[in-house]
Structure formats: C-alpha cells, structure tokens
Amino acid sequence: MDNKQNVLRLPSERLYAEELEALIASDKESKPAGWQLSPRAVLAFITGGQAGSTRITPKYIGNRRLVEMAIATLLTDRALLLIGEPGTAKSWLSENLTAAIHGDSSKVIQGTAGTSEEHVRYSWNYAMLLAQGPSDQALIKSPIYRAMEEGGIARFEEISRCASEVQDALISILSEKTIAIPELGREVSATRGFSIIATANTRDRGVNEMSAALKRRFNIIVLPSPADVETEVDIVKRRVAEISTSYELRASLPEEEAVRQVVTIFRELRNGATLDNKEKLKSPSGVISTAEAISLLTGSMALAASFGNGRMTEDDLAAGLQGAVVKDEEKDRAVWKEYLDNVMKKRGSEWRSLYNACRDMNG
Numbered sequence: 549m550d551n552k553q554n555v556l557r558l559p560s561e562r563l564y565a566e567e568l569e570a571l572i573a574s575d576k577e578s579k580p581a582g583w584q585l586s587p588r589a590v591l592a593f594i595t596g597g598q599a600g601s602t603r604i605t606p607k608y609i610g611n612r613r614l615v616e617m618a619i620a621t622l623l624t625d626r627a628l629l630l631i632g633e634p635g636t637a638k639s640w641l642s643e644n645l646t647a648a649i650h651g652d653s654s655k656v657i658q659g660t661a662g663t664s665e666e667h668v669r670y671s672w673n674y675a676m677l678l679a680q681g682p683s684d685q686a687l688i689k690s691p692i693y694r695a696m697e698e699g700g701i702a703r704f705e706e707i708s709r710c711a712s713e714v715q716d717a718l719i720s721i722l723s724e725k726t727i728a729i730p731e732l733g734r735e736v737s738a739t740r741g742f743s744i745i746a747t748a749n750t751r752d753r754g755v756n757e758m759s760a761a762l763k764r765r766f767n768i769i770v771l772p773s774p775a776d777v778e779t780e781v782d783i784v785k786r787r788v789a790e791i792s793t794s795y796e797l798r799a800s801l802p803e804e805e806a807v808r809q810v811v812t813i814f815r816e817l818r819n820g821a822t823l824d825n826k827e828k829l830k831s832p833s834g835v836i837s838t839a840e841a842i843s844l845l846t847g848s849m850a851l852a853a854s855f856g857n858g859r860m861t862e863d864d865l866a867a868g869l870q871g872a873v874v875k876d877e878e879k880d881r882a883v884w885k886e887y888l889d890n891v892m893k894k895r896g897s898e899w900r901s902l903y904n905a906c907r908d909m910n911g
Contacts, residue, residue, distance in 0.1 A: 552568065553752070554602065557794070558794070559643070559647065559654060560607075560643050560644045560646075560647035560653055561647040561652060561653055563794075564605070564607075564644075564647070566602065567593065567599065567602060567604050567624070568584075568585075568593065568647070568651065569606070569862075570599035570600055570601075570602035570604075571585055571589045571592060571593055571599045571602075571604065571648075572584060572585060572589075573599070573600065574589075574599045574600045575588075575589040575599075577589065579611055580623055580741070581699070581740040581741050582650065582700070582740055582741020582742070583650070583701035583741060584648075584650065584651050585648055585649065587619050587623065589616060589648075590619050590645065590648040591612075591616060591619060592604050593607065593644065593647075593648040594606075594608050594615050594619075594641070594644055594645065594648065595607075595608065595612055595615055595810075595855070595859050601853040603831060605642070605786075606786070607640065608637055608640065608641050608644065608769070609774075609779060609782055609783050609786070610772070610774070610775075610779070611698060611772070611832065612627055613640070614769055614771065617767075617769055618630070618641070618769055621646070621647065621767040622645070622701070622743050622745075624767075625725070626765070626766065627722050627743055627744040627745070627746065627765060627766045627767070628743065628744070628745045628746070628766065628767055628769065629707070629745075629746045629747070629748060629766035629767065629768045629769070629773055630642060630745065630746070630747045630748070630769055630772060631747075631748045631749075631769070631770050631771070632749075632750060632771035632772065632817045633749075633750050633751065633773055633835075633837060633841065634749055634751055634835040634837040635835065635837020635838040635839035635840060635841075636771040636772065636773055636837070636838070637771065637783075637825055637838075637839075638748075638749075639703075639705055639747055640770055641771070642705075642723050642745045642747055642749055643703065644705050644862065645701075645745060645774055646647075646700075646701045646703060646745065649701060650701050650741070652700060653703065653899045654691075655691035655692070655694055655695045655701070655702045655703065655791050656702070656704075656705060657690070657691050657692070657702065657703070657704045657705065658705050659704060659705055659706035659707050659708070659709040659714075660706070660710070661708045661709065661710075661711070663709075663710045663711075663714050664714060664808070665713065665714055665715070666690070667715045668680075668690055668692055668714060668717040668718060668721070669692070669693065669717060669721075669727055670687055670688060670689055670690055670693050670727065670729065671689055672686050672687055672688060673685075673686045673687075682731035682732055683732075684732070687729070687732070687755065692704075692721060692727075692744065693727055693736060693890060695743075695744070696725070696726075696727065696736055696737070696738040697736060697739060697741055698719075698739060698744050699738070699739030699740055699741030699742050699761065700741065700742065701741075701742070701743050701745060702742075702743075702744050702745075703719060703744075703745050703746075703747075704718075704744055704745070704746040704747070704883050705747050706744040706745075706747060706749060706756065706760060706843065707746040707747065707789075708748045708749065708757070709749075709756065710755050710756060711756055711833055712757075712759065712825070713758065714785075715758060715759065715762055716759065716762065718762060719759075719762055721760055722744065722762075722765040722766075723765060725736065725737060725738040725742065729899040740846055740859070741903070743776065744793075746766065751835065769811065773818075773837075773838070774838060777811055777812065777815065777823065779809045780815065780838055780841075781804070781807050781808055781811050783842075784807050784810070784811060784838060784842055784845065784856075785801075785804070786809055786842050788801065788807070788846055788849075789801055791846050791888050792849055795850075797846065797849045797850055797853050797854070798853040798858055799849040799850070799852040799853035799856075799858045799859070799860060800858055800859050800860070801849075802848070802849070802860050803860075805898070806845075806860060806865060807845065809865075809899065809902060810841050810844060810845060810865065810869070811841055813869065813887075813892075814828060814836045814837070814838075814840065814841050814872075815859065816887075816891065817829065817831055817832060817836045817873065817883075818836040819831075822891060827890070828885075829886075829887060829890075829891070830883045830886060831883070832873050832874070832875065832876070832879070832880040832884065833875055833876040833880055834868045834873070834875035834876070834880065834884045835849075836872070836873070839871050841872075843872075844865075844868040844869065844871075844872045845860075845868070847868050847871075848860050848865050848867070848868045849864075849867075850862050851864040851867060860904075862901040862902045862904070862905040863905045863909075865902060866902065866905035866906040866908070866909045867907065867909060869909075870884070870909045870910060874910075881910065884906075884910055885910055888906055888907055890909065892906065893907075
C-alpha cells in the first residue's frame with residue numbers, strides 16, 4: 549500500500565476520496581450504466597455542495613450550465629471535446645468528471661507530435677510476439693482499449709497536437725465503438741458507460757487541425773477564461789491553497805492583495821488592454837493564463853519558504869512575474885518594461901513596492 553504523503557500528485561479520485569465516498573453514500577438517484585454516481589451527484593462533485601455532513605468543494609468555478617452540458621454529453625453515445633485557451637481548466641475538468649463518474653481518471657493519452665496509432669488502439673510486447681506469435685499475453689492495451697473493456701472513460705489530452713492519421717484512428721472507434729485486432733481474428737466492443745473526453749488548446753489551432761469527420765463525433769464545449777477579476781482571484785486562491793498543502797510549502801498563503809495584483813497584471817497583458825480599457829497594451833509572446841498565475845504564486849511561496857522568512861515579499865513576486873512574462877528575451881523584456889513604466893508605475897502607493905521590485909528585476 550503506497551503512502552499518500554509521498555506521492556507528488558494524487559489523482560482526483562484519491563485527492564477527493566472522502567467527498568466521493570460521501571456522495572456515493574448519500575446518492576439516492578438512479579445511476580446510468582457504469583456510473584458510480586447519478587448525474588446530479590456528479591454535478592455536485594464538480595461545482596460544490598453538501599453530501600450529508602461532508603462539504604463538497606468546488607472543483608470548477610465557472611458557468612454551471614457548461615458542466616451540466618458536459619455531463620449530459622457523457623450520458624449519450626457522443627464523446628466530449630473541451631476546447632479553450634491555456635489555463636481554462638480543461639484537463640482539470642476532464643480529470644474530475646472522470647473521477648466522479650468512474651472513480652478512475654488514469655486512462656490517459658497525452659497528445660504530442662510523437663503520439664502514434666498504437667497509443668490509440670493497441671501495441672505488442674515484441675519479445676513475446678517473436679517468441680510465441682500474436683497472443684493475449686503479448687497484447688499491450690491502450691487506455692482507450694481498457695476503457696472500452698471496462699465501460700470507463702478514457703481521456704485524450706491535447707488532441708490537436710497529434711498527427712492527422714492518429715486523430716483519424718479515433719473515427720472508427722467513436723463511430724463503431726469497436727477496436728479490430730486482425731492479428732487475433734477478433735474485435736473488442738465497448739461496454740456500456742464507455743466514452744472519451746478530449747481536450748484541445750485554441751493556441752494550437754493550425755498545428756494539426758481536426759477533420760470535420762472527427763469533430764462530428766464529438767460534442768464540443770468551449771470553456772471560457774474567467775469572466776471577471778473576482779472569479780479569477782477566487783480560482784487562483786483556491787488552487788494555490790490546495791497545491792501548497794499538497795507540496796507542504798512552509799510559507800504563508802499570499803495576501804489577497806498580492807493575488808489580485810497578479811491576476812490584474814495577467815488579465816491586462818492577456819487582453820492587450822488595461823482593465824478600464826483606457827490604454828492599449830502589447831501582449832507578450834507566452835501564455836499568460838490563470839494556470840500560469842497559480843504556478844507563479846506557488847513558486848513565489850517556495851522562494852519565501854526556502855530563502856526567506858516564510859512570508860511572500862514583493863521580491864518573490866517580482867521574480868515569478870519576470871519568469872512568467874519574459875519568455876522571449878528580446879521581445880518580451882520590452883513589452884514588460886513598457887507595462888511597468890506606463891501602467892504599474894502610475895498606479896499609486898499600493899503598487900509602488902511591487903513596481904520597484906519588478907523594475908529592479910527587469911534591469
């Protein structure tokens with residue numbers, strides 16, 4: 549039995565095991581084939597609520613209707629495709645939906661330029677294949693294959709980063725709900741409850757555009773960036789608290805004012821304008837997402853814990869901001885300097901310390 553405290557990152561079904569157990573115990577509604585929770589209980593797990601005496605923490609803060617549509621899609625024979633900007637919680641929502649519905653979010657294909665058809669269908673243990681020919685023992689099942697057998701959900705991350713022939717391998721699986729194995733003279737049919745949740749990044753459009761035939765086999769839900777500053781601040785605070793607990797960072801959580809400043813900077817650089825829309829801004833070359841803001845703050849906490857007194861300072865934040873914004877030294881340093889001089893410098897005393905730290909860091 550492994551020690552949870554020694555695991556760097558727990559899957560959602562283990563991280564929120566107590567919440568899932570409470571929901572399963574209190575869920576009196578009918579459950580679809582292969583599901584451990586009813587659709588309403590899945591919604592409660594994702595958006596928050598109460599199960600008996602157990603408080604269910606929100607996993608996704610955003611449009612509740614989008615979550616309802618995602619759950620409803622998984623009740624049908626259609627696969628689900630979540631599309632959005634980087635940092636819009638596509639993978640997080642995918643993982644938590646899978647954990648709530650089937651209690652196992654581990655059947656994952658990570659889409660890259662090196663992903664092959666074998667990752668989608670099956671491959672072979674070639675030593676066994678050469679020794680004894682095609683057999684069940686030599687067969688290596690893909691995450692999708694295992695999900696079909698078990699009536700579970702397979703997750704396909706960053707599908708548009710895969711070559712078109714890999715994407716097209718999904719078409720027959722999604723249409724026929726079978727995988728043919730000609731070497732063994734048989735095919736595997738999906739058990740009820742099987743589905744696929746895929747994610748795609750809008751920044752990757754044009755890398756390997758999905759074919760119209762493949763898109764037709766998905767219900768597509770676009771996840772927007774947080775609607776306003778308050779929503780984004782709430783998301784960042786929650787995730788930073790969760791991550792810092794998981795990593796056992798020996799630093800105090802950032803003050804709300806520091807979170808608000810980081811979120812403001814990121815939203816303005818991301819949108820190319822100040823929050824009041826009075827001034828246009830240049831955007832840096834990298835991704836300035838909510839996920840990056842969370843990473844920046846946890847990294848600043850680690851700095852404060854390791855090399856400070858455990859309380860995050862403006863210098864810790866400035867170091868994180870420099871790394872998050874200046875990805876391309878030549879272009880982004882000028883963009884960041886312009887933002888510091890034309891926007892942050894003019895914001896008054898509450899921004900003065902952070903401005904000075906960022907200016908010194910940017911040289």
